[in-house]
Every structure is written in structure tokens, then in C-alpha cells.
Amino acid sequence: MxxxxxxxxxIHVSVEDTEIIKGLSLTINKGEVHAIMxxxxxxxxxxxxxxxxxxxxxxxxxxxxxxxxxxxxxxVYERARAGMFLSFQYPSVLPGVKVGTFLxxxxxxxxxxxxxxxxxxxxxKAAMTLLDMDRSFLSRYVNDGxxxxxxxxxEILQLVLLQPSLAILDETDSGLDIDALKIVSKGINQVVxxxxxxxxxxxxxxxxxxxxxxxxxxxxxxxxxxxxxxxxHKLEEQGYDWLEANA
Amino acid sequence: xxxxxxxxxxxxxxxVGEYQFGFHDEDKSVIRFNNGLSEQIVRDISxxxxxxxxxxxxxxxxxxxxxxxxxPKWGSPEILNNIDFEAIxxxxxxxxxxxxxxxxxxxDIQNTFDKVGLREAEGTWLGGITxxxxxxAVYHSIREDxxxxxxxxxxxxxxxxxxxxxxxxYFGKVVPHSDNKFAALNTAVWSGGSFVxxxxxxxxxxxxxxxxxxxxxxxxxxxxxxILADEGSSVHYIEGCTAPSYSSTALHSAVVELIAMDGAKIxxxxxxxxxxNVLNLVTKRAHAMKNSTVEWIDSNIGSGLTMKYPAILLxxxxxHAEVVSVAYAGKxxxxxxxxxxxxxxxxxxxxxxxxxxxxxxxxxxxRGMLQVMPKAHNCRxxxxxxxxxxxxxxxxxxxxxxxxxxxxxxxxxxASVSKVSGDQLFYLMxxxxxxxxxxxxxxxxxFEPFTRELPADYAVEMNKLLNIKMEGSIG
Ligand SMILES: Nc1ncnc2c1ncn2[C@@H]1O[C@H](COP(=O)(O)OP(=O)(O)OP(=O)(O)O)[C@@H](O)[C@H]1O
Ligand SMILES: [Mg+2]
Numbered sequence: 198m199x200x201x202x203x204x205x206x207x208i209h210v211s212v213e214d215t216e217i218i219k220g221l222s223l224t225i226n227k228g229e230v231h232a233i234m235x236x237x238x239x240x241x242x243x244x245x246x247x248x249x250x251x252x253x254x255x256x257x258x259x260x261x262x263x264x265x266x267x268x269x270x271x272x273v274y275e276r277a278r279a280g281m282f283l284s285f286q287y288p289s290v291l292p293g294v295k296v297g298t299f300l301x302x303x304x305x306x307x308x309x310x311x312x313x314x315x316x317x318x319x320x321x322k323a324a325m326t327l328l329d330m331d332r333s334f335l336s337r338y339v340n341d342g343x344x345x346x347x348x349x350x351x352e353i354l355q356l357v358l359l360q361p362s363l364a365i366l367d368e369t370d371s372g373l374d375i376d377a378l379k380i381v382s383k384g385i386n387q388v389v390x391x392x393x394x395x396x397x398x399x400x401x402x403x404x405x406x407x408x409x410x411x412x413x414x415x416x417x418x419x420x421x422x423x424x425x426x427x428x429x430h431k432l433e434e435q436g437y438d439w440l441e442a443n444a
Numbered sequence: 445x446x447x448x449x450x451x452x453x454x455x456x457x458x459x460v461g462e463y464q465f466g467f468h469d470e471d472k473s474v475i476r477f478n479n480g481l482s483e484q485i486v487r488d489i490s491x492x493x494x495x496x497x498x499x500x501x502x503x504x505x506x507x508x509x510x511x512x513x514x515x516p517k518w519g520s521p522e523i524l525n526n527i528d529f530e531a532i533x534x535x536x537x538x539x540x541x542x543x544x545x546x547x548x549x550x551x552d553i554q555n556t557f558d559k560v561g562l563r564e565a566e567g568t569w570l571g572g573i574t575x576x577x578x579x580x581a582v583y584h585s586i587r588e589d590x591x592x593x594x595x596x597x598x599x600x601x602x603x604x605x606x607x608x609x610x611x612x613x614y615f616g617k618v619v620p621h622s623d624n625k626f627a628a629l630n631t632a633v634w635s636g637g638s639f640v641x642x643x644x645x646x647x648x649x650x651x652x653x654x655x656x657x658x659x660x661x662x663x664x665x666x667x668x669x670x671i672l673a674d675e676g677s678s679v680h681y682i683e684g685c686t687a688p689s690y691s692s693t694a695l696h697s698a699v700v701e702l703i704a705m706d707g708a709k710i711x712x713x714x715x716x717x718x719x720x721n722v723l724n725l726v727t728k729r730a731h732a733m734k735n736s737t738v739e740w741i742d743s744n745i746g747s748g749l750t751m752k753y754p755a756i757l758l759x760x761x762x763x764h765a766e767v768v769s770v771a772y773a774g775k776x777x778x779x780x781x782x783x784x785x786x787x788x789x790x791x792x793x794x795x796x797x798x799x800x801x802x803x804x805x806x807x808x809x810x811r812g813m814l815q816v817m818p819k820a821h822n823c824r825x826x827x828x829x830x831x832x833x834x835x836x837x838x839x840x841x842x843x844x845x846x847x848x849x850x851x852x853x854x855x856x857x858x859a860s861v862s863k864v865s866g867d868q869l870f871y872l873m874x875x876x877x878x879x880x881x882x883x884x885x886x887x888x889x890x891f892e893p894f895t896r897e898l899p900a901d902y903a904v905e906m907n908k909l910l911n912i913k914m915e916g917s918i919g
Contacts, residue, residue, distance in 0.1 A: 293889025
């Protein structure tokens with residue numbers, strides 16, 4: 198059995214007294230990719246945000262453990278330093294903050310030690326080559342004026358550089374053209390063997406490049422069905438209606 | 445620690461805050477005038493400097509204007525009207541002469557300029573420096589290659605002694621003593637500052653720098669700077685300043701006059717980081733002649749109250765004005781700053797970027813003036829004013845004034861007031877940054893249009909400074 202990284206046990210999550218996640222459990226081991234699919238508004242991003250510790254969401258019952266330790270007490274940045282990573286559905290714009298500076302500082306913050314300029318340059322070069330990114334990105338401001346696809350690519354660049362133990366990717370494939378999807382998948386696949394991965398997506402086509410071990414379907418704050426990659430195909434063909442009855 | 449000791453140290457901390465330059469040296473002045481201001485004090489300052497009579501006359505005239513002139517009614521009248529001019533020291537000489545070798549400067553003063561980072565910068569990338577300590581320069585250096593090209597860079601007292609004809613011709617021509625009460629005060633009691641002359645066609649590649657340090661308690665520092673860039677020349681002048689933290693008020697009231705002759709370029713960068721007990725009331729103005737460029741790159745990070753509106757008169761056709769200013773108003777600070785650009789000639793352009801941050805009850809005010817004269821055709825101007833509020837106790841106001849005298853002007857004006865968004869903080873924290881580090885990055889980013897105009901080392905220093913200011917009260 199491979200190592201357990203994340204265990205979510207029957208959590209209920211509310212925003213301002215509205216319950217959004219209504220009893221959800223999931224266990225993720227090292228090297229596993231779990232795809233989460235589901236209609237708009239079913240609570241996928243909420244789950245991602247809760248895992249990362251977003252202050253707007255309250256866990257009203259249930260528990261999440263990361264490497265066997267309860268996550269609850271950890272601040273957002275402590276989770277990042279403990280190896281958790283969230284690729285945002287809507288990454289923030291940081292005016293005036295240069296991508297290059299941001300990446301280096303972020304690596305240093307997560308690792309808790311200064312990184313030699315030379316080592317940083319080498320890692321960065323390798324990662325940017327892998328993701329086919331132009332060096333000119335480094336002197337631009339984080340996500341400022343980036344196209345939708347460029348923002349996603351920058352998220353994956355961070356994923357590759359930060360080498361997390363738990364990667365949560367929220368619709369990283371949305372808005373990517375066919376070539377970009379392949380390239381971004383290369384980045385994800387590089388991280389997969391060393392991490393547990395949650396991949397939130399609406400499209401089966403991502404799973405042609407990133408091999409999912411499990412596919413979970415979320416409806417109204419719950420996982421209503423789990424299965425293998427076949428499930429994604431079925432959803433693509435038939436939509437979610439056939440599952441509503443089970444929900 | 446006893447309770448009293450704790451409360452005392454808390455008080456000291458409140459006073460000093462996160463300010464790292466609040467230390468002071470023992471007052472070992474050679475000459476220190478009694479506190480208070482009178483015609484006699486003004487005459488004594490002139491006498492002790494052996495000035496020509498015409499300068500004494502200018503001072504005395506300005507003194508009387510100061511006495512009669514009313515206080516400005518904007519900014520912070522409460523603070524201005526409570527200044528006790530009798531409690532200020534108007535002249536303090538720390539050493540017997542300005543030295544050109546640090547070895548000859550008293551050790552504690554050397555150490556002070558070490559701690560503020562000036563000596564390191566001198567050795568690496570500056571073309572020359574002047575270090576002023578209270579009323580006068582204690583150290584001065586200039587690279588030989590600049591001197592041999594005829595560049596003059598002196599403290600103002602030496603400038604007057606060595607180049608009286610130039611000083612007489614231009615002193616007070618850009619900022620007359622009657623401009624405002626504090627310009628009158630400065631003209632009456634000025635001491636130190638820089639005198640710079642760049643000959644025709646000479647490009648000074650390395651910046652030259654003046655550093656103004658207040659050391660003594662109750663000090664008034666009144667430096668006077670005059671920069672003349674002759675036709676087709678260019679220079680980048682940088683000033684920095686810090687002061688000890690005392691519980692009593694110190695006054696800094698400078699006058700800076702710039703003249704960019706035809707085709708010349710002057711960039712004047714300021715990193716103002718006074719302690720909070722300093723009132724910083726400064727008049728800065730430039731004349732830009734034909735096809736010249738004047739740039740004020742102005743930061744106000746320190747002081748309890750700053751009132752400063754760098755101005756540029758575009759007098760010559762085709763001249764260009766650039767003002768990039770940032771202000772940080774933290775606890776107990778009011779930054780009342782801005783920019784004034786007067787388009788007096790045709791085909792002139794200006795660009796004003798102002799950025800301010802308010803935090804912990806701090807107050808920032810932008811006061812701007814853009815004027816286009818009726819005969820100044822085809823002028824272009826762009827003004828961008830952004831304010832960032834880090835909490836809801838703080839305050840930010842914008843007072844832009846425009847007087848547009850003809851319809852051929854192409855004007856753009858943008859203003860915004862924003863708050864740091866929770867999403868930005870969450871994003872940064874998910875990348876391993878603590879809340880304070882995240883705020884620091886956002887603030888550094890907000891000021892980036894300013895810092896990118898600074899030499900790299902100073903940009904780094906500026907960001908560190910801001911991060912230190914951000915420490916403490918978050919979380
Ligand atoms: N901060 C919030 N305040 C109020 N409502 C919220 C908040 N966050 C999420 N919700 C609501 O919770 C529900 C789930 O939202 P969530 O973003 O998790 O959906 P999703 O499954 O990621 O949808 P999509 O596929 O469109 O990205 C939605 O109805 C949404 O409006
Ligand atoms: Mg979503």
C-alpha cells in the first residue's frame with residue numbers, strides 16, 4: 198500500500214451559514230490522481246479552497262488529515278510550506294510584482310531557506326523549457342494582462358517548481374488550446390509520481406493526457422459516484438442527469 | 445522586567461515604531477546657537493559663514509517676510525499652527541570643516557553614515573556624495589573624472605564661496621522667498637544643501653548623492669539646493685535623509701531649485717525617511733527650458749507631516765515633465781504631497797504618477813495642479829493617482845486642480861482608491877507567504893512604478909524599508 202497523503206472524512210462546509218459541502222469523504226495516496234467532475238456550482242472549488250485553508254469557509258463537522266495530522270490548525274501559508282499546492286481556477290493579478298521575483302520568493306517561502314540564484318535559474322530554465330514558456334514572462338507582473346491560458350500555464354510552472362506532495366488543480370485545463378493542454382499535462386505528469394493529485398475538470402480530454410486512477414462525480418456538495426476513467430467518458434456522453442436520481 | 449519598565453519600553457517602541465534609523469550620536473557640536481529665531485540669529489548665521497553682504501540682505505528680507513506671512517491653510521493647519529519656532533535650533537555646526545577623507549570625520553559621525561548605507565553606496569556606484577549632518581556638510585567627495593569635465597558638485601556654503609557669481613544669478617529665481625512661509629524661512633536661515641553645475645554637453649553617468657542627517661534634538665535643518673544643468677547636459681541627483689526619533693519636534697524645511705537649460709535632463713530622486721517627530725515642509729521647483737526634461741522621482745516614507753508638491757514650469761517649447769511620487773502614511777503620519785506642472789510653452793508634455801498607501805490610521809493626501817496656459821498649444825498630459833488603503837482606519841484624499849487655457853490640450857486623468865483584496869492575500873499565502881510577507885509583496889508591487897526608476901541597489905533598499913514599515917501591527 199502506498200503512503201496516505203490526504204484523508205477527508207465526512208466533512209460539511211459552510212459559507213456564511215449556507216452549507217455547500219454536505220458530507221464528503223476522500224482518501225488520496227501518493228502517486229494517485231483523483232479527478233473530480235461535476236456541474237457548475239456543485240462545490241468543487243469550495244473543496245479546493247477548504248483544503249488550502251481559505252478563511253471564508255467553515256468546516257462545521259468532519260475532519261481532514263494530511264499525512265495523518267489534522268489540517269485544521271494550519272494557516273494557509275503553513276499548508277503551503279507543508280507541501281500543499283493549489284492551482285487556482287481564477288489566479289489573482291498582482292500588479293507590480295514581477296513573475297521572476299515572485300517565483301523565487303515563493304520557492305524560498307515554501308522551502309524555508311534562501312535559494313542560490315544559480316540553482317534557481319537552472320530549475321526555472323528547465324521548468325520553462327518543459328512548459329514551453331518564453332523568458333519574457335519573468336519580467337511581466339504576475340497574471341497582469343495574461344490571457345486565460347497564460348495564467349494557467351503560470352500556475353503549472355509554480356506546480357513544477359514547488360514540487361508539492363499534494364497538488365490540487367482547479368480547472369487548470371479550462372481555456373487551454375489543444376497544444377497547451379498537452380504541454381500543461383507534461384507539467385502535471387512530472388509531479389504525479391511524488392504527490393497525491395486532485396484534478397478538478399469538466400472535460401474528459403484532460404484525462405487522455407493525465408491518467409486518472411479515480412474519477413469522482415460531485416453533485417450538490419457530495420460525491421455521488423466514484424469509478425475509473427470510464428466514468429469520465431460516460432459523463433461526457435450522457436451528462437449528469439442519470440446521476441441525479443442517486444443524489 | 446517590572447511593569448513600569450515594560451510600559452516604558454512600550455512607549456519607546458510606540459515612539460520609534462519600526463523605524464530603524466532612530467538612533468542618535470551624542471551632541472558634540474562645535475557651535476550651537478541658542479534655540480529661537482530673530483533677525484540677529486539670521487545675521488549671525490550669515491556672519492559665521494562669512495557671507496557677502498548681498499546674501500545677508502536676502503536673508504534678512506526673507507526673515508521679515510517669514511514673520512509677516514501667514515501659515516498655509518491646507519495640509520495640517522492644526523500641526524502647522526502649533527509649531528513653536530522658538531523651540532528650534534537654527535544653526536548647529538558639528539565639525540570645524542567639510543572633509544574629503546572619512547578618516548578626518550569624527551568616528552561616531554562616520555559610523556552613522558555607515559549605518560544609513562551611504563558609505564557603501566559611495567564606494568560602488570556614485571559619482572560623488574555630500575554628507576550633511578545637522579546644519580552643514582561634514583564630508584564631500586567627487587570623482588576626479590567629473591571634476592576634470594568641469595562638473596561642480598559642492599555643498600551650498602562652499603558653492604557660494606567658490607562660485608558667488610553663479611549663485612547670485614540663480615539663487616531664489618525659481619523659488620522666491622515670497623513663495624510661501626516656509627520658503628521664506630529657508631531663505632532666511634538656510635545652511636548646507638547642494639550646489640551643482642553641469643557644463644554644456646556633459647553627461648554625468650553615475651548618480652551624485654546628498655545625504656541629510658539630523659542628529660541633535662529640536663534641530664531645524666534648512667538645506668538649500670540649486671542644480672543647473674547647462675545645454676544638452678544630464679545628471680541624476682539623489683537625496684536621502686533620516687533622523688533620530690525624539691519626543692520633541694524637529695523641523696526640516698528645504699528649498700530646491702532646478703534649472704534645465706535647452707536640451708538638458710535633470711532627474712532628482714528623493715528617498716525621504718525622516719523619523720515621525722520631523723515636520724517636513726519643503727518647496728521644490730524646476731524650470732525646464734526648450735526641449736529639456738525634468739523628472740522628480742519623489743518618495744515620502746517617513747516624517748509625521750510632509751507637505752511637498754514638486755513643481756515643474758515647462759517654459760521652453762518641447763520640454764517634458766515627469767513626476768513619479770509615492771507616499772506611505774502609517775501610524776501618526778500625514779503625507780500631504782502631490783505635483784504641480786505648468787505648461788507655459790507649446791508642444792510640452794507631462795506625466796504624473798502618484799501612489800499612496802495608508803495604514804494604521806495614517807493619512808495620505810494628493811494635491812495636484814495642472815495648468816496649461818492659453819498660448820501653450822498642443823500640450824499633452826497624463827495624470828494617474830492611485831491610493832491603496834490597508835485598513836479601514838486610514839484615510840486618503842485627492843484634490844486635483846486643473847486650469848486648462850486652450851482646447852488643443854490632450855489630457856488624461858485617472859484616479860483610483862483600492863483595498864488589498866482577500867483573494868490576493870489568499871493567493872499569496874497559498875504560495876507560502878505569511879500574511880505580513882504577502883502584504884509586503886503587494887505594497888512593493890504597488891510602488892513598483894517608483895522603485896523601477898531608482899538605481900537597483902536603492903530599489904532593493906526601498907523595498908526593505910517598506911517591508912520594515914509593514915512589520916508589527918498585522919495579524
Ligand atoms: N464565498 C462564497 N460566498 C457565497 N457563496 C459561495 C462562496 N463560495 C462558493 N459559494 C457558492 O457555493 C456553490 C459552490 O461553488 P463552487 O465555486 O465550489 O462551485 P464549482 O463546483 O467549483 O463550480 P464551477 O464548475 O462553476 O467552477 C455555488 O453555489 C457558489 O455560489
Ligand atoms: Mg470551480
